[in-house]
Structures are given as C-alpha cells and as structure tokens.
Amino acid sequence: MKPFEKIMKRPALPNYYRQRHFQWPDTLPEIFDYLRQHDELPFLYGGDNWPYDAMCERQRRQGVFASQFLTPDLTARQMAALAVRSFDNESRIVDACCGTGQFTRALIAEGIHSTSMVAFDADTDMADIYCRLYPEATVMRSLFQEIDFRCENVIANPPFETAECAEFLRWLGDVQYPGDKAVLLLPVGFIDKQRPKTVQDVVRRFCTLCRTPMQESFARTACRAEIVVLERR
Numbered sequence: 001m002k003p004f005e006k007i008m009k010r011p012a013l014p015n016y017y018r019q020r021h022f023q024w025p026d027t028l029p030e031i032f033d034y035l036r037q038h039d040e041l042p043f044l045y046g047g048d049n050w051p052y053d054a055m056c057e058r059q060r061r062q063g064v065f066a067s068q069f070l071t072p073d074l075t076a077r078q079m080a081a082l083a084v085r086s087f088d089n090e091s092r093i094v095d096a097c098c099g100t101g102q103f104t105r106a107l108i109a110e111g112i113h114s115t116s117m118v119a120f121d122a123d124t125d126m127a128d129i130y131c132r133l134y135p136e137a138t139v140m141r142s143l144f145q146e147i148d149f150r151c152e153n154v155i156a157n158p159p160f161e162t163a164e165c166a167e168f169l170r171w172l173g174d175v176q177y178p179g180d181k182a183v184l185l186l187p188v189g190f191i192d193k194q195r196p197k198t199v200q201d202v203v204r205r206f207c208t209l210c211r212t213p214m215q216e217s218f219a220r221t222a223c224r225a226e227i228v229v230l231e232r233r
Contacts, residue, residue, distance in 0.1 A: 004034045007042050013053060016043040017061040028055060028100065028129035049073060051100040051129060056219040064220045067159040068123065071102040071185060072216040079155060079227055080106035082210065083183045086229055087153040095119040095137075096144055096156035096168075101130045103155045104137065120147060144171050151175040154182040160223055165190060166199050173205040176232040182206075185214065188224040206230040 004025055011019050025031045025042050028051055034042045047053055052070055059068070071079070080103060087093060093112065095103050098119035108114060117137035121127045127141035140147075144158070145167070154176070158168040165186065172182055191208060193199040210229035218225070 002030060002033055004030070004037060004042070006038050010040075010042060010044050013043045013045045013050075013057055016054075017057050026058075027125045028058075029125055029132060032129060032132050049105070051133065052102060055100055059220050065123075067161060067164065068099060068126075069157070069160065069218045069221050069223065070099055071157045072218070073102070073106075075185065075214055075216050075227070076102040076106040077109065078212075078215075079103060079183050079185065080110045080112075082227065082229055083107065083153070083155050084110045084112065086181050086183060086209065088181075091152040092116055092118050093153045093155060094147075094151040096147075096151070096154050097121055097158055098130050098139070099123075099126050099157070101133050103157075104130070104134055107155070118151075120144070144168055147171070147175060149175065150177060150180075152177070152180045154180075154184075156182065157185040160187050160221075160225075162190075162193070162196070162199065166196075166202055169202040169206075170198075172230075173202060173232065178232050180232045181209070182230045182232075184228050184230065185225050186228050188213070188226050191228060205233055207233055 025034045031042060031054060041050060055070055093116055095117055098121045104117050114134045114136045119130050119137055120140040120142045122143045124141055127139055131139045158165055191203050209231055212227045214225040214227060
C-alpha cells in the first residue's frame with residue numbers, strides 16, 4: 001500500500017483532478033488506499049458512490065479509454081432488478097467487464113450476496129478497485145476472450161465499437177449453454193444491425209426476451225444505449 005501524505009485542504013471532487021498535485025492519489029486503488037490510511041477521501045464528497053463519481057471526473061480530465069463508459073446508478077439498478085427476475089438464482093452471476101462494480105453494487109442492493117459474484121475486467125485498475133470494494137467476490141484481471149468457463153448468468157456493459165461488441169456476443173454464445181441468460185447494455189439497435197453480417201451471425205444464437213431504452217445518459221459519450229435481456233438458444 002502506497003503511503004500518502006494527508007491533504008490538509010481538500011478540494012471538492014469536481015475540482016480534484018483539475019487541481020491535483022502529482023503526489024496526490026490518482027487511480028481509484030490509490031484513492032481507496034488514501035481512504036484506508038486517513039479515514040477520509042482526498043477530496044470533499046457528499047455522495048454515496050465515490051468510485052463511480054471519481055472515475056467520471058478522472059475521465060473528464062484524462063479521456064475515456066477502451067470504451068469505459070460507466071453505467072449510471074439508475075440504469076445499473078434497473079438492470080440488476082431485471083437480472084434478479086431473469087437469472088437462475090442458484091447459479092453464480094458474472095459481472096463481465098466489471099469496471100467500478102456498478103452492477104455488483106446494484107445486485108447487492110437487490111439482495112444478491114457478493115460471494116455469488118464472479119467479475120473480470122481487462123483494466124488492471126478496474127479489477128484492483130473491484131477486488132478492494134468487494135473482497136468476498138471472485139475477481140480476475142482478464143480479457144473476456146480469455147474467460148472459458150460456463151457463464152450461466154451474465155450482466156455486462158460491453159465495449160460499444162461494432163467489432164468489439166460483436167466479438168463479445170460471440171464469446172457470450174460460446175460460454176453459455178441453452179437457457180442461460182444475459183442482461184446487457186448495448187448500443188441502440190445493435191441487435192437489429194444487418195451489416196456487417198457477423199453481427200447477425202452472433203445475434204441469432206440468442207432469443208431476445210426484453211428490450212428497454214436506457215433512461216439516463218452516459219457521463220462521457222453521446223452514444224445511446226438500450227437494455228437487452230438475451231437467452232442462449
């Protein structure tokens with residue numbers, strides 16, 4: 001754990017990354033360590049979900065990498081409620097491309113215990129902060145293409161680029177058995193796309209059980225998304 005000097009005059013979160021000195025915590029794991037060391041965040045914050053809000057502020061200054069468009073709270077809760085109704089509650093839930101753990105947080109609020117969660121993310125910092133926030137869950141630093149075990153229940157906000165999103169659905173079709181389900185946040189109309197042909201090739205492996213618009217906006221993109229519940233054929 002990296003030791004951090006206490007910040008005597010903490011800025012408000014919206015100003016933190018604009019005013020940040022090089023010795024102040026930068027990544028979410030570093031902020032978590034600071035919180036553990038000093039029993040307070042390095043910035044003034046009055047909300048109840050600092051990992052999400054801090055990452056959004058960090059992206060505002062440093063940009064979004066690898067389609068890390070974080071799922072807003074209300075959407076995460078809406079998807080968690082759909083997951084609880086749709087999933088086999090006797091099986092583990094896979095939080096794919098887990099990011100800051102927005103879905104796990106929402107599922108816990110729905111009564112799912114974190115020991116039922118398996119999460120992974122290709123970003124080391126995201127896997128690290130998830131592990132610290134939810135130590136009873138199983139977490140891996142991994143690309144989705146590297147996950148080869150059965151994923152009965154999947155909840156995810158996958159990459160939005162067409163090729164990456166199609167590859168995610170191809171992977172999902174490979175790790176799920178008939179009757180397994182997924183609650184996904186996808187670009188609006190993605191599952192209707194006729195071109196490229198690879199999209200329809202992977203979409204045909206699933207039945208669409210539910211589609212509903214995303215009622216919120218992402219913090220760092222104008223991309224519109226919808227919630228889709230899929231069942232493996």
